Structures are given as C-alpha cells and as structure tokens.
Amino acid sequence: MTQRPQDKSTGAGPEQLREQVEETRQELGKTVEALAAEADVKAKAQEKAAQAKQQAAAKAEQLKAKASDVAHQVQDRLPDPVKDKAAQAAEQARARATQAGQLIQEKAPEPVRDKAAQGAQMARDNRGLLLAAAAGAALVWLVYRRKE
Numbered sequence: 001m002t003q004r005p006q007d008k009s010t011g012a013g014p015e016q017l018r019e020q021v022e023e024t025r026q027e028l029g030k031t032v033e034a035l036a037a038e039a040d041v042k043a044k045a046q047e048k049a050a051q052a053k054q055q056a057a058a059k060a061e062q063l064k065a066k067a068s069d070v071a072h073q074v075q076d077r078l079p080d081p082v083k084d085k086a087a088q089a090a091e092q093a094r095a096r097a098t099q100a101g102q103l104i105q106e107k108a109p110e111p112v113r114d115k116a117a118q119g120a121q122m123a124r125d126n127r128g129l130l131l132a133a134a135a136g137a138a139l140v141w142l143v144y145r146r147k148e
C-alpha cells in the first residue's frame with residue numbers, strides 16, 4: 001500500500017487547521033454522547049418502567065370509571081325497595097365504620113391507625129362501587145329470603 005503525498009496546494013493555514021480540528025472534536029464529542037446514551041441500559045430501563053407505570057395508571061383509571069358506570073347502571077335498574085334496602089345497608093355500614101374508626105382511634109397502635117385511615121379513604125373514593133355492592137348484597141338477601 002502506498003500512501004499518496006498530501007496535496008500542498010490546498011493552502012490551508014494553521015488557523016484553518018485548528019478550526020477543522022476543533023470542529024472534528026465537537027462532532028466526535030456529540031457522537032460519543034449519542035453512543036453513551038444508546039449504551040445506557042439503566043436509563044432506558046427506567047424510562048420504559050416509567051412509561052409502563054403511566055400506562056398502568058391510565059388503564060386503572062379507565063377501569064375505575066367503567067366500574068363506576070356499571071355500578072350506576074345496576075343501581076338504576078334496581079327496583080325502589082331494593083334501592084331503599086341498599087341505602088339503609090350503606091347507612092348502617094357508614095355508622096358501623098364510624099364506630100369502628102372511633103374504637104381504632106382509641107385503642108389501636110399508630111401503624112394500625114394509619115392503615116385504617118387509608119382504608120377509609122379508599123372507601124370514600126369508591127362510594128359508587130360500595131353502593132353497588134350493597135345493592136347487590138341486598139338483592140341477594142331479598143331473593144334468598146323469598147325462597148325460604
């Protein structure tokens with residue numbers, strides 16, 4: 001292999017060569033950064049995990065909304081006596097939950113109180129679902145009662 005002598009007719013002075021070297025360094029730095037980003041498996045995994053978490057949260061919100069809609073549809077189809085029984089059952093459940101909450105506040109250790117507060121918050125957040133469940137329980141109770 002023979003090497004060609006460099007063309008000396010380009011007339012590139014030392015300043016132009018320094019500029020070319022600096023530009024080449026900058027391009028090389030950008031290329032190295034891009035390659036490092038591609039090779040950063042941990043960052044990619046974290047990004048994909050965050051995306052999956054967002055998708056799961058969105059899906060959970062959709063399912064929650066759908067469950068609430070179904071609960072309202074079930075409530076709308078129930079006869080008035082069943083609705084009344086469900087409302088009574090819900091009111092009794094609220095009263096009992098209040099009593100239980102007071103007992104927990106008085107006698108339970110701190111970690112148990114924290115968990116109970118979380119459960120109560122979930123119940124408040126899902127009232128429609130709880131009412132539908134109470135209505136369903138009342139309906140089952142009425143059907144079972146009539147068969148006896």
